[in-house]
Amino acid sequence: MLPVLAAFISFPALAQTLAPYKDDLFAYPAILSSEGEAYRVVDYREMRDINERDQVPERRVQGKYVSTGVRKVQQDLVLKTDAGDIRHVAVGKTEGASVIVLYLHGQGGSRKQGVDDFTFGGNFNRIKNLMAANGGLYLSPDFSDFGDKGVSEVSALIDHYAAQSPAARIVVACGSMGGQLCWGLARDAKAARQLSGLMLLGSLWDDGFLKSPAFAAKVPVFFGQGSKDPVFPIDKQEAFFRSILAKKAGYPARFVRFETGTHGTPIRMIDWRETLNWMLAAR
Template identity: 70%
Template sequence: MSFLSFARFCFTCLFAVFWNAGAQGFELAAHKDRLFAYPAVLSSSDGGAYRVVDYQEMRDINGRDAVPERRVDGRYVSTGVRRAQQELALQTEAGTLRYFAVGKSRGASAIVLYLHGQGGNRRQGVNDFTFGGNFNRIKNLMAKSGGLYLSPDVADFEALGTRQIAALISHYAASSPGARVFVACGSMGGALCWRLAQDGPTVRQLGGLLLLGSMWNEAFLQSAAFAARVPVFFGHGSADRVFPVGKQEAFFRKIRSASGDYPARFVRFETGSHGTPIRMTDWRETLNWMLAER
């Protein structure tokens, strides 16, 4: 083979590699996937959209944490990501919003927000050592993938909080054109997820909603987000005493029956409690699924 032919061959191979990478779409880079993978799947239905995952407190808390529920074992965290973390404030028409940002503030590949529940604050979503290190993982996933992770305060779970979070989304979406925004809502934070689903300008930026041990809202079926087929993920503990799992499962099935191929997934953590989904949800699996859908 001549040098010219070889060069053409190499160029063709490289073109194919890059073209296929673009065709397959953007995915989050791996980070400690084996450690954060779901334990055994006990059952599955709806073509895999609904799964029951094995959860055991002795294994998944006591066996994972150096100090149960306070400090995870060091294997689960990579604290170097703190170099990409900033504490900031945004002036909005609804008041000052304080938040943490991790990753690229401009030109981000994707944006993830975590909205805390009652009694929480912006620090919860960037705590490296609580909830089994799962917040440290999402920070690393976004930083390694050229994305942005935001953990804001929530003023309330009604109109004021919605306006502030919508302003935060708009601010960073404008700095990262084309980046999809994924909003994860823990517990009462879910009220904001469902409110944002009704807001047309925000919905145009959304790549997905994640309800983690959270609530249901029938109005979603008439929302702009439902019409736009924004993917929804539900993570719920079977022993949740705040929001009964049966009601959240029924709502998931209502979404599915309203549109048989609607992009919704449900992971039930068997014997898990109210906070279990925040500890156990596989961020990378869930977000890559949503990225592929949008």
């Protein structure tokens, strides 16, 4: 049995800090500038961070970035709910998890994107291994749309697994248009009470968040954005991030700007462990 699976079995049920997993490979490159921990500009370079990292650029990362033994605790499931049947992939402990992380894909994606071991520089494999090794659960679902129906489906999925793991912290990461669902959950009073963090990765903004139950509850929010994102302009996302801090002093929000990065860069480059540890400590 691989070490990561042994750790999955033995790790304490209520872990407050995620143990390391290939931190040296997934740590951010040089920090070009910062405003404390709240805002950082990361030195992203396509030649280094894609071409030198991937065996086949954007299709298959080098083997040292992944550990596929985690597939032994990966299941493709269907949950029947009042909101409909929800197909999803679950990795780790479906009961008694210490932390639950959901990844919500963007336009044209599916539940398979969030569990692909080799794309996006192996970063999905990292979050799978982090959850398995730390007694957690990682979920990557399908959903009908990015509107109310999609929000109701994701909420039903959260409800189910929260009941199975009542002590778990719950963090939702949203890629691109998936951010619509993050903001929808923030507006839902019940969902907001369940959240320990929202992560927006190459995603959009929502001024309504400033009046949401999640904002009132000071749910931590992380933004990762490429400076050359052609879909969601970084200037608007940065302005929204700063509006959060201006509205409520000391609000737990962080922004990482990947200099020269484009739309998919944050999904490839986010340091899952650093971000989740910050969120878990903030709640």
